[in-house]
Amino acid sequence: MIKLPRARIAIPFSTLVKALIKIPFIKLKRGDLNEQFERSLAAFWSLKYCATMPNCRVSLYYVLKSLRLQQGDEVLLTPLTIPDIVNAIRMLGLKPVFVDLSLDDQNIDIEDLERKISSKSKVLLLTYVSGIVPDMDLIMEKVRRHNLILLEDISQNYGSTYKDRLIGTFGVASIGSFSTGKTIASLLGGVILTNDKNIYDYIVDSASRELNKPNKIMLIRVLVEQIKIALATHPIIFSCVTYYAFRLFATLTPQSHFTFKKYSSKVVEKIPYYENYPILREAFPDEAMVWFSDLQAEIAMQSFRNLTRSIRLRRDRFAILCSNLNRDILELMPRALKNVNQNVYWHVPLYLKEDTLEFKKRFLKKGFDIIGFALRACSMEPVFEEYYQENPNTLLIKTNSVFLPIHESFTEKEMVKLAKSLNDHFEKRRSPVMKRYNLDNKTILITGAASGLGRCLTLNLADRAKKFILVDKNEEMLNEVVSILRGKGKDVDSYIFDFKYIDMLGQKIDEIYNNYEQIDVLFNVAGMEIAGFVDDLTLDSMREAHNVNCLAPFLFTSKIIPKMKKQGSGQIVSIASDMGKRGIPGRAPYCASKFSLVGFFESLRLELEPYNIDAVTVFPGVMNTNFWKNIRYEGRINAAGYDDKRPRNEPDAVAKRLIKKMEKRKRVISKFSPVTVYLFLNHTVPAFADYITKKSLDFKKVNL
Structure with a gap:
């Protein structure tokens, strides 16, 4: 039986092992390798400036700070996000305003955006999810008409395009994450990309004064955890060991197993900042305010070099999956997901009309470890009660979505098997x-x-x-x-x-x-x-x-x-x-x-x-x-x-x-x-049918 994990990491296993061997004996400096990595990223996106950061939320914090906005100015954003993204806005005295998601592309809902824009709206933060590209023409029209500053979170959309233009080049600045599971990944980390020299200079100056040396013990823990993930999801080990362990966990504690984020590690228990619990912060903790080291840059460069190949293979795997799926299943996907030449397929979401937990259990038995959104609907979290918004589409996406397994390492046979299993499942559930x-x-x-x-x-x-x-x-x-x-x-x-x-x-x-x-x-x-x-x-x-x-x-x-x-x-x-x-x-x-x-x-x-x-x-x-x-x-x-x-x-x-x-x-x-006989004759002996036709119609009274 074919068995597929929910995800695999982008960093080569050999790179992780070499880093683990090397890290006890090196200094975590920020030098030539980091600068080389920054230049490579800037060149890929055809932007002038790139600054690596400790993580995505600190990246947003510095970008917003560089804009020198007024207290009470509003930042429009979608609710499915990391709680500390909301905190990054709050800590600067700005107001987060949540805009509902579109079911078509899981990005900003244009109609709800129009309703939420006010005289205090200054920034629109687009968070692209699942590797799906929205209609940027519609979004940019709103940005220009309302004089908004556009920021892009491209963490899940590295390499995606809209009309041959890379996502991440539409706004004043873009931010991203290099955390486990991303297609550009390292031992944590983030990035800021921009063409604006003032923004770049402000960020570099602030970071040089405020960021400290990374904690080596923390990075070793992350390294060990990523090696464990790489081993656990290796095709042979997953099929023979990990899969059966997951079956046992799913039986004993199904809710915990199926909401377990990307095989997420015990590391987060030792690093509360990365646990992503919704809490109110007045400042980021010390472990978050560290520079991106040369070692992290070296690791990230390995996955970055594979990015183009990864995108091509993911698109190919998605096309194979879709070509073997029944049309009614394709209709359960976000509409924009089908734009193969634009999307990068970090996830393949499916909107279910059945109990998602039962669906996950059933497919785990078939060999497929399927999960849903781990991101929180921050607009409805009690800690952010001050900014509470009811966003029905967001709630539907959060509760009714599952992610079909997809990865560049999956084979054509595995994608065909997944499609067949889905077809069989939905065929059996057809209405009586x-x-x-x-x-x-x-x-x-x-x-x-x-x-x-x-x-x-x-x-x-x-x-x-x-x-x-x-x-x-x-x-x-x-x-x-x-x-x-x-x-x-x-x-x-x-x-x-x-x-x-x-x-x-x-x-x-x-x-x-x-x-x-x-x-x-x-x-x-x-x-x-x-x-x-x-x-x-x-x-x-x-x-x-x-x-x-x-x-x-x-x-x-x-x-x-x-x-x-x-x-x-x-x-x-x-x-x-x-x-x-x-x-x-x-x-x-x-x-x-x-x-x-x-x-x-x-x-x-x-x-x-x-x-x-x-x-x-x-x-x-x-x-x-x-x-x-x-x-x-x-x-x-x-x-x-x-x-x-x-x-x-x-x-x-x-x-x-x-x-x-x-x-x-x-x-x-x-x-x-x-007439039935007549029509049969028309198909078999058309000349005889013509004869019958002429005999049955009275044209004598008509002057032909």
Whole structure:
């Protein structure tokens, strides 16, 4: 069985061992190796200045201090962060203002940002998480419009880009962390990158006066812990030893195991500053205020040299994973995660609709050690009560996210196995209603509801549906149906619109859909026919038939799909025609539009199947409705020479049969008849079908 750890560290094992052997005999100075590392980082980001720091939070402290802001000025930031990031803001007399996260990219929510900006807002701190890149155009537009100073925390996004521009180059300055697990990692550490000489000079001057020599014992402890992590996550040791130890820990103390941060060490017990507990500070402790030594720079340089390769391989592993995942699982990922050419995939988040702890337990048994966010939602921590904000997206991301294992060392076979395990898991959890669909207590939208089949469907469902949304162009007849429903005590809304005005229909549909949180069933019933020989028809005639018979159903359908995906179920029904399978002379506009509709729904059916949504195509046959009276004849053809003499089905009977078949989740609904044989002949012996067609139509009254 394949077994994958939640993460592996970026520092080569040999580098750690050499450092452990060397550290007792060297001085922890800040010299040439550190300067070389700083120059390499500045060159990579094409920035002028780089200063290494003891950690990320001290980096932020110095950058904010260099900006010389006024007491009470506001720093906008996202809630999922290290508590000492908040303390770094507070200690300078500034006010942290929390902005909710976006579910699309787990970065700043643009709408909430607009709400939170005030006259005191001076700084926007972007914290990129999971290696995901947000829409920087939208963010930069807000920064420029509100004259904000942009700072970037790139700790989890080293090497990511937006439109070929490196993340970390958009703001006045960027900060980062070199802690365990980062793609550029060392024995702790942080960095500041900037093009602003004033900021750089201030920071270098302050750091030279305020930072002290690192504690060698502390670094040795960190080294030993990283060696233990590297050994524990080695493929052979993890598969044979570590994995089974984790299975035991997860059984005995599941909550502790699955919230255990990156195999986090006992070192943090001896270094409270790095425990990241939410406490209020008035100053950083001495162990935090140390310079970044040459030894740390030498170690960090090893992972930095591998960064480009690491990004390429992580992108490759993510692409392999996605290519083997079912589409419904891909929909559980943040939308921006799919931008392979931008993201660096430090994590692969998945939003679950089930208990995350049970999910982690189940997948640990399958061989995959999966965790979630270790970062705290600081906006809701009691110690930061003064700055309390309810951020619903942040809470959802924090509680409902899990991280799928990903690392450049994972093999293609391992990623395929992970994908298969995920597919199997979600396949087994599919709703049991897959076998039947109950139309009781549903919200149902019906187009063409005023007459014919649409009216019959409405009335047959009157005693079962919870709510009706009815659309038609005939206001008088639609009002009659509405009156009948309301007389039965039904909740019903009606909308008047002619679908031939397709350019305005999209906006109308948006207005309708925005009024309802849930719509369970959509019936695309409305239709029309223009009859005429091709050389008598105009482009407008063809366009009008397509607008009503194909493009209107397309708009109603495409715009309701996101709503039904979110609901996890639904049915979309379109009334097609046998003439969508075989063309008939004199009916080109109708046949062409119905052919399009049939093809559209055949494509759609399998697209929606993974989402528990039915795309149903109905071939009702010739019905006894006013449809025939409303045909518009153009040119030489006329009603007298254009009479379909086939027996006509009663629309009420068709409606009853359709409802019965829908509840059995039939995707194509048609009735066996002589037309079925005719359509079979059309596919097998088309010349004979042509002969039957000519015999069955009376064109003698038409001057051809």
